[in-house]
Amino acid sequence: MNIIVCIKQVPNTTEVKINPETGTLMREGVPSIINPFDTYALEESLRLREKFGGAVAVISMGPPQAVEALREALAMGADRAYLLSDRKFSGSDTWATAYTLAHAVRKTGPFDMIICGKQAIDGDTGQVGPGVAGQLGITQLTYVFKIRRLDPEGGTIIVERLLEEGREIVEAKIPVLLTVVKDINQPRFPSLAGIRRAARADIPTWTAADIAPADPSRLGLDGSPTRVVTICSPPPRAGKAEMIQADSVDAAAAVLAGRIFSRKVL
Amino acid sequence: MPLLKIDKDECAGCGACIDACPFGAIVMVGDKVEVSEQCTGCGACVDICPMAALSLPERAQETSEDLASYQGVWVWIEQFRGEARGISWEMMGQGRRLADARRTSLTACVLGRNARQIADEAVTFGADRVFLADHPELAEYRTAPYAGILSGLVRRYRPEIFILGASSRGRDLAGSVATELYTGLTADCTGLDIDPDSGLLRQTRPAFGGNIMATIICPNRRPQMCTVRHRVFETPAPDPDRRGQIIEINPALGKEPIASRVVDFIMEEGEVNLADARIIVSGGRGVGGPEGFEPIRRLAEVLGGAVGASRSAVDAGWIPYAHQVGQTGRTVRPDLYIACGISGAIQHLAGMITARIIVAINKNPEAPIFGVADYGIVGDLFEIVPALTEQFKKRLGGKR
Incomplete structure (x- = not known):
């Protein structure tokens, strides 16, 4: 099983605070982490490698400091890592990002599977995984929370997907691209040996020139069909909570039920 | 640089x-x-x-494409087991408004097996025209055939705007179609309107777990595509007297095998369908254990609502992940959200802050959840939730 994992470095939003005056995010000093969903993707790939052999390669597109995320992935056990970093990639929307990643995937050589997190916690789009699958013309299986069976010889995989109404069990032919949800596994911590190995590892940086068959007009801001016109804070919720107090629990519950009834949502 | x-x-x-x-x-x-x-x-x-x-x-301007030749608003009608999903009718209501604002027509795309009645329904919900692809291979949603058919229709009929519900299938499909067509796609919108000057679709969406709102346009590629969250737009009232054109298309399926196959579907029992829920009762760390969800379930049952949970309750193994509300779970938009024993971490708020009415029940008067709630009670959820359940039982009487 040759598996490629696409990861994104994101700000650790558990540490993001909102500036009460301007309503904007205060990102100063906020540490960057691997997108949590991507850690599930990485863990799943490592488990498949342990079971079926092969290698795990990790790709990330981002600024030069995204190399830290790749080093962490190597410390967890990935075999190889590649950083896509070039000013020409700046301003990429999901289409251009998927296009760029797909060209990088091709450059890494033959693969059986690509695994991505279902979405990144900063952009929240969930579109890059399907975009990469579309660019490469392979089957996509999104929102996977369990791999039921993998048959490398037969070239088939059976997964469970988490949908609104329940779990869908799908069989597909390899190669496939999976996007995974949180419940699929519990990611491991990097081992000491892994950290040492990762610190010494050579992580190549690929620029637009390195993925040369890619059409330069389809990269970065120029290659992106969408454009952000404004960014603002969401409207705050009006007013403060009405705190309900009463002599007894039953009396308080009665008042609350009355309030809810008066809002005509039941 | x-x-x-x-x-x-x-x-x-x-x-x-x-x-x-x-x-x-x-x-x-x-x-x-x-x-x-x-x-x-x-x-x-x-x-x-x-x-x-x-x-x-x-940015370089796109000149090769004649953008003006793209006209009309399209909506994809999602079906599951032969029935249209409610989110699609929400899309039709908004699609109708956008089509009227652009003085153009509204088209519904129905793919399925024996889906004629869904096409008829789409007309009552505002479609001027319906493309109906009815084929045994389309009974269950699969990315490749669905995306292939829709991409082919777009290439031929050139819509200006294409809207899909941001359900799991909708997001899966939209990503594939937009990639194929090399056009812009905005995920999970909570607002759509037409810019009066440019005529472009302004697509507003939350990012950073709801901490910022971004408005996005797709100036030079067509169609302008987006997915829209559940329950942002009202479901329009169907008009049984409305007339529309239904065009059957014959998809070229069955020649080549499709690379994936749905082998089974396990319906979630009970009250998990958070996306569609009008009422959600959620439990967090304060419920203390799996059995602590019992009073929460009873309240949800009396209200006809779904059961949600915070990340800490899910991570502790008290309730399955399918119930998780928040940044790494589901984003919900019910009319009523009752948070029981949930402190209100920023990641949880990201998933429920757009609920119409938020009620917080928590021991800690300083819990951040009270900062976003409409009504709050400080106290023990194991006393308050059952008392509240009794009150609702009394008031709802025979209605539920």
Whole structure:
């Protein structure tokens, strides 16, 4: 099983605070982490490698400091890592990002599977995984929370997907691209040996020139069909909570039920 | 090298751009600002600068495509087991408004098996025209055949706007179709309107777990595609007397085997369908264990609602992940959200802050959940929730 994992470095939003005056995010000093969903993707790939052999390669597109995320992935056990970093990639929307990643995937050589997190916690789009699958013309299986069976010889995989109404069990032919949800596994911590190995590892940086068959007009801001016109804070919720107090629990519950009834949502 | 250009001679060092930047990419160095590699070229800072010292490179204009030849608003009608999903009718209501604003027609795309009655329904919900692809291979949603058929229809009939519900299937499908067509796709919108000057679709969506709202356009490619969250737009009232054209298309399926196959479907029992729920009762760390969800379930049952949970309750193994509300779970938008024993971490708030009415029940009067709630009670959820359940039982009487 040759598996490629696409990861994104994101700000650790558990540490993001909102500036009460301007309503904007205060990102100063906020540490960057691997997108949590991507850690599930990485863990799943490592488990498949342990079971079926092969290698795990990790790709990330981002600024030069995204190399830290790749080093962490190597410390967890990935075999190889590649950083896509070039000013020409700046301003990429999901289409251009998927296009760029797909060209990088091709450059890494033959693969059986690509695994991505279902979405990144900063952009929240969930579109890059399907975009990469579309660019490469392979089957996509999104929102996977369990791999039921993998048959490398037969070239088939059976997964469970988490949908609104329940779990869908799908069989597909390899190669496939999976996007995974949180419940699929519990990611491991990097081992000491892994950290040492990762610190010494050579992580190549690929620029637009390195993925040369890619059409330069389809990269970065120029290659992106969408454009952000404004960014603002969401409207705050009006007013403060009405705190309900009463002599007894039953009396308080009665008042609350009355309030809810008066809002005509039941 | 970041995209943003700063004219150092003009910069007054006021720092307005630092506050405006959603990515923390601008920092003060001495008495001037500098931009780091974190810059994504989003442009949030450009108009904020009182000295007009900030600029982004102009984009090349698309000239090869005749954008004006793309007309009409399209909606994909999602079906599951032969029935249309409610989110699709919400899309039809908004699609109708956009089509009227653009003085154009509304088209529904129905793919399925024996789906004629869904096509008829789409007309009652506002479609002027329905494309109906009825084929045994389309009984269950699968990405490849669905995306292939829709991409083919778009290439032939050239819609200006294409809207899909942001369900799991909708997001799966939209990503595939937009990739194939090389057009812009905006995920998970919570607002759509037409810019009166340019006629472009303005697509507003939350990012950073709901901490910022971004408005996005697709100026040079067509169709302008987006997915829209559940329960943002009202379901329109169907009009049984409405007339529309239903065009059957014969998809070229069955020649080549489709690379995936749905082998089974396990319906979630009970009250998990959070996306569609009008009422959600959620439990957090305060419920203390799996059995602590019992009073929560009973309240949900009396209200006819779904059961949600915070991440800590899910991570503790008290309730399955399918119930998780928040950044790494589901984003919900019910009319009523009752948070029981949930402190209100920013990641949880991201998933439920747009609920119409939020009720918080928590022991800790300082819990952040009270900051976003409409009504709050400080106290023990194991006393309050059963008391509340009794009150609702009394008031709802025979109605439920």
